[in-house]
Amino acid sequence: VVAIGAAIQGGVLAGDVKDVLLLDVTPLSLGIETMGGVSTKLITRNTTVPTSKSETFSTAADNQAQVEIHVLQGEREMAADNKSLGRFILDGIAPAPRGIPQIEVTFNIDANGILHVSAKDKGTGKEQSITIQNSGNLSKEDVEKAAKEAEANAAEDKKKREAVDAKNGLENAIYQAEKLKKDN
Template sequence: ITRAKLEALVSDLLEKLEGPCEVALKDAGLSPDKVKEVILVGGMTRMPAVQERVKKIFGKEPDKGVNPDEVVALGAAIQGGVLKGDVNDVLLLDVTPLSLGIETLGGVMTKLIEKNTTIPTNKSQVFSTAEDNQPAVTVHVLQGEREIASGNKTLGRFELVGIPSAPRGMPQIEVTFDIDANGIVNVSAKDLATGKEQSIRITASSGLSQGEIDRLVKEAEVHAEEDRNKKELVDARNAADALIYTTEKSMNELGDKVESSTRAEVEDAVNSLKGAMENEDTAEIRRLTEGLSQASHKLAASMYEQASQAGAQQGGGGPEGAWQHQQGSSGSDEDVVDADYREVG
């Protein structure tokens, strides 16, 4: 067989060399000209076509000063020695090949552990319910780089039940990802109010092959703009839904205390925003959300004005005293994220 024939037979494999190199450069935050030296490792790097492709990618001649077969065997021997405990002066670090997270409101993936995080590692984040009186949540564990949950690989699902009845956004569900040195992933969800907890264990065999990892990374790059637009739409809808919920709740609580003109203005803004949410115009949803926000400010102004008048009639301290009381009794909810969980039962 001639060299030309061989190179023609493996041309598709040669094309695949560029992808992993480009990903490595991107993850490292480097451009090819910032790489000082490229070392060829593995028997197939003896092939001139491979060496030429590496030169094309990095813009420099690769280093051929090591035996490409021996270094692979040597690396395996060192790893074996480290795992057995015979080698103590070498630190080998492993990383997560893809990001890990869960599906949240609107079908998006919320990442808890980013790609290339050194393991072992542990990360927790607090989420909440998406509906009033939601009794249970389903935790959908994902692996991948897509913004949209459906574009990633499902690693597992589990349910946390027995959540006490409460308004949406009030329950606090702490989700924890724990990856040990062997790459085994433990995911748990704990209701911070009741202490109830459920978890799932994902072994290394549940992961992906290198080919599947490369495919998912490439798909994330190809669909990056599409996913970004979808996520922006989901975020806009979530923000609008949250504002509608709090506004309608405030109007119901205030009842007849709201002037009819103010109520009509707010109701019109709510209805317009609800209509926009059924479409996919992100800019229009954001515009109407801002409009409802401005209209809802009148509700707050009306509420505080009435509270101030009532305080003055009773000889009370007025708004400053009320603010101090609220300030002292309020809790922080900066880490709470609305999550789209499926109800059970």
């Protein structure tokens, strides 16, 4: 596949092949680990590159001073079942109740396939980032294996994800009820 693409691209560059556009895509989804060990996808599989996607997250505990951004690659619902590409810490978050700080996470894949991930606290302006050079260097077999594993485990993964989502929702409801009781 790579050799065919290179041959076509060579023909395009030489002017011998016209009306052909080669697009590079992300072989697997990219995202981060969120509360409860869930994999939250920011860039889905087969998205054309270059591309950029931002999403806003928050803290999971009161007065949380830092968050760990765990960058993942894969199609599974739980972070542990995907490939870890890297981690970094955003610290200096101002003390606040959980859910109040706004952390903007941005995934940017450039034309060379290099992944840049940044996290910025909208309140303080503090920012951290990581650059991952080879997130797209997967063989066809690796991509197919990951897709087949995701498909084979889809029902079980969905149950796990729903259980974590329910637990997170319940914990949030308890937190809100305790906060309401404390405020009154």
